[in-house]
Amino acid sequence: xxxxxxxxxxxxxxxxxxxxxxxxxxxxxxxxEFVAIMGPSGSGKSTLMNILGCLDTPxxxxxALDGAPVETLRDDALAAIRNRKVGFxxxxxxxxPRFPAWKNVELPLTYGGLTRRERRRRAESxxxxxxLGHRLGHLPNQLSGGERQRVAIARALVNGPAVLLxxxxxxxxDSKVGAEILALFSHLNAAEGVTIVLVTHDPLVGRAARRMxxxxxxxxxxxxxxxxxx
Amino acid sequence: MNLLxxxxxxxETLAVNKFRATLTMLGVVIxxxxxxxxxxxxDGAREYVESQFRALGTNVIIILPGKAHTSGxxxxxTASVNPLTIxxxxxxxxxxxxxHLVSPIVLGSGTSKYMNRSRSCPIIGTxxxxxxxxxxxxxxxxxxxxxLDRSERRVCVIGRTIRKELFGEENxxxxxxxxxxxxxxxxxxxxxxxxxxxxDLDDLVFIPAGSAEKLFNANGLFEVLVSTxxxxxxxxxxxxxxxxxxxxxxxxxxxxxxxxxxxxxxxxKVLGAMTYAVxxxxxxxxxxxxxxIMNIMLVSVGERTREIGIRKAVGARRRxxxxxxxxxxxxxxxxxxxxxxSLGIGSALGAKAVFPAMPxxxxxxxxxTAAIFSFAVGVFFGVYPARRAAALNPIDALRYE
Ligand SMILES: Nc1ncnc2c1ncn2[C@@H]1O[C@H](COP(=O)(O)OP(=O)(O)OP(=O)(O)O)[C@@H](O)[C@H]1O
Ligand SMILES: [Mg+2]
Numbered sequence: 001x002x003x004x005x006x007x008x009x010x011x012x013x014x015x016x017x018x019x020x021x022x023x024x025x026x027x028x029x030x031x032x033e034f035v036a037i038m039g040p041s042g043s044g045k046s047t048l049m050n051i052l053g054c055l056d057t058p059x060x061x062x063x064a065l066d067g068a069p070v071e072t073l074r075d076d077a078l079a080a081i082r083n084r085k086v087g088f089x090x091x092x093x094x095x096x097p098r099f100p101a102w103k104n105v106e107l108p109l110t111y112g113g114l115t116r117r118e119r120r121r122r123a124e125s126x127x128x129x130x131x132l133g134h135r136l137g138h139l140p141n142q143l144s145g146g147e148r149q150r151v152a153i154a155r156a157l158v159n160g161p162a163v164l165l166x167x168x169x170x171x172x173x174d175s176k177v178g179a180e181i182l183a184l185f186s187h188l189n190a191a192e193g194v195t196i197v198l199v200t201h202d203p204l205v206g207r208a209a210r211r212m213x214x215x216x217x218x219x220x221x222x223x224x225x226x227x228x229x230x
Numbered sequence: 231m232n233l234l235x236x237x238x239x240x241x242e243t244l245a246v247n248k249f250r251a252t253l254t255m256l257g258v259v260i261x262x263x264x265x266x267x268x269x270x271x272x273d274g275a276r277e278y279v280e281s282q283f284r285a286l287g288t289n290v291i292i293i294l295p296g297k298a299h300t301s302g303x304x305x306x307x308t309a310s311v312n313p314l315t316i317x318x319x320x321x322x323x324x325x326x327x328x329x330h331l332v333s334p335i336v337l338g339s340g341t342s343k344y345m346n347r348s349r350s351c352p353i354i355g356t357x358x359x360x361x362x363x364x365x366x367x368x369x370x371x372x373x374x375x376x377x378l379d380r381s382e383r384r385v386c387v388i389g390r391t392i393r394k395e396l397f398g399e400e401n402x403x404x405x406x407x408x409x410x411x412x413x414x415x416x417x418x419x420x421x422x423x424x425x426x427x428x429x430d431l432d433d434l435v436f437i438p439a440g441s442a443e444k445l446f447n448a449n450g451l452f453e454v455l456v457s458t459x460x461x462x463x464x465x466x467x468x469x470x471x472x473x474x475x476x477x478x479x480x481x482x483x484x485x486x487x488x489x490x491x492x493x494x495x496x497x498x499k500v501l502g503a504m505t506y507a508v509x510x511x512x513x514x515x516x517x518x519x520x521x522x523i524m525n526i527m528l529v530s531v532g533e534r535t536r537e538i539g540i541r542k543a544v545g546a547r548r549r550x551x552x553x554x555x556x557x558x559x560x561x562x563x564x565x566x567x568x569x570x571x572s573l574g575i576g577s578a579l580g581a582k583a584v585f586p587a588m589p590x591x592x593x594x595x596x597x598x599t600a601a602i603f604s605f606a607v608g609v610f611f612g613v614y615p616a617r618r619a620a621a622l623n624p625i626d627a628l629r630y631e
Contacts, residue, residue, distance in 0.1 A: 050625055053543075055543060055624050055625050055628075056625055075547070075548055076547040076548060076549075079542065079545050079546060079547040079548075079550075080545065080547070082542075082543060082544065082545045082624075083544065083545020084545070088543055088544075090628070094536075094539075094540050094543070094628060095540075096537055096540060098242075098246060107540075107541065107544050108544040108545050110231050110235060111231060111541075111544070111545045111546050111547070111550055112545070113232075116235075155544065159545075
């Protein structure tokens with residue numbers, strides 16, 4: 001099992017009240033799965049993804065990533081896991097605007113202790129794997145939205161993570177480009193065996209995945225596998 | 231991220247906002263440059279004074295008549311002050327084993343005349359030994375001959391300026407000139423020496439001490455100079471001189487023994503303290519420069535919150551972010567420090583080139599201190615902004631607009 005979430009809750013103190021964004025979620029994801037998470041706005045999808053991506057820690061419950069419990073880890077240990085085990089793709093791309101594409105992709109490697117030459121080589125091959133080998137030196141604002149998201153995907157993949165997490169990766173793209181990005185995810189899952197968990201509002205996107213998890217008010221309301229494809 | 235990567239990144243980041251980086255560095259540049267210039271002037275002044283003293287000889291003791299320091303206690307019937315005599319000086323030469331040379335000095339002033347020209351100048355009555363104690367050289371002829379201590383022979387040795395003013399192109403050797411109303415034969419001319427502690431050594435007439443005592447009707451000597459063979463015998467000689475003088479003056483300490491080395495060390499301590507004070511004032515501007523760096527780094531952390539979030543999201547640890555911002559502030563301050571050093575050294579050497587008389591000494595010690603300080607300013611004022619950056623939570627940082 002790559003991801004094993006058990007009775008995870010997340011509460012945010014907000015003034016005198018607390019917002020209960022997750023109210024006890026169970027979720028386990030096997031190696032090679034492609035999971036889509038859907039649900040109405042405010043249902044806790046991003047909150048869950050942040051916990052899965054070790055950007056945030058649960059208020060209660062347990063979470064094991066690639067067999068190791070992470071809910072008790074401190075800052076720097078979480079940073080190391082984000083660096084090596086997780087690739088995160090954001091709705092807003094989150095690229096460094098002054099860095100060319102290859103340097104954005106290289107970024108996770110700079111915290112890993114490889115030589116400059118090796119880092120550059122890996123960054124270039126990651127960009128080639130998302131069909132951007134010809135855009136290495138372009139700055140983010142010299143790239144289209146779809147290209148930017150592909151740079152972000154290359155960055156997420158460059159360290160060979162255990163799981164690729166994407167929070168509404170097509171949310172800022174028009175439907176045609178969104179479909180291309182989605183096809184890229186499907187390809188990575190099918191051809192390269194990358195484990196993917198992806199949040200979306202788009203039912204079409206959801207259908208590309210082989211498993212669909214629905215959240216509502218911080219709870220998991222359904223979890224369906226597409227048995228035809230397994 | 232290794233140090234080389236961090237430094238490269240810092241330069242790239244600073245290069246994005248060159249104007250801002252330059253303005254920020256300016257504070258450090260000015261601070262470092264002014265510290266270097268002021269400390270160099272201070273060091274120069276100290277070295278100048280020290281060299282003047284050293285030219286007089288650090289192996290020299292001066293005995294003056296009268297007591298310099300009055301110690302406390304009830305006022306007594308003031309013991310009469312016995313003058314220093316040529317006999318005192320002869321006794322010092324004979325009876326103090328550590329003493330090498332002794333030279334009594336009678337100081338007077340009067341008009342020196344030759345033909346129709348005259349000049350008013352100090353007249354020093356002394357002995358043969360004076361030349362060696364004070365490191366003087368004779369240009370033509372000879373200095374006062376030895377063993378003339380009590381003699382009233384009418385011979386004189388003149389300085390360069392006197393020669394020029396009174397004799398012009400004429401050769402003064404063997405000529406009779408009038409010194410304070412009495413005829414003296416010129417037997418030597420001193421080589422150019424220049425100013426030393428406020429006295430122009432070229433504008434003097436030397437005559438035998440005995441002659442001078444008679445000429446000026448002096449009640450005792452102005453001072454007695456004593457030298458030892460080397461500077462490390464000075465303390466022993468000091469004791470011997472004091473003991474002997476007390477015995478000769480009936481245990482009445484009506485004289486003062488001054489040790490050149492002691493005076494030098496007091497003076498150079500005072501000047502050193504002044505240099506520190508002036509350098510310290512200049513260092514305040516370095517401090518202001520440091521605050522400027524802190525300010526700009528805080529602004530930078532704010533502006534780059536999202537970048538920090540992205541870096542943390544892909545695996546940067548606290549210490550990576552801390553190092554990134556710290557290297558940036560240290561780069562600013564060190565680069566400013568290097569520019570300031572060039573400016574400071576340049577101005578100091580430039581001033582020396584334009585005004586050669588100005589005592590300026592740029593010591594490597596000053597430069598090293600400035601270098602360490604500018605580095606330290608970057609660390610000190612960079613830590614707080616860098617810690618703020620490092621402490622950011624990745625999600626909050628990513629959400630920051
Ligand atoms: N930092 C926070 N402080 C307070 N409340 C928060 C915080 N983050 C999220 N919430 C609340 O938690 C709930 C879940 O938010 P979350 O962002 O996970 O929803 P979502 O399912 O991703 O919604 P959307 O589809 O609109 O992105 C929301 O009600 C939100 O207001
Ligand atoms: Mg969301």
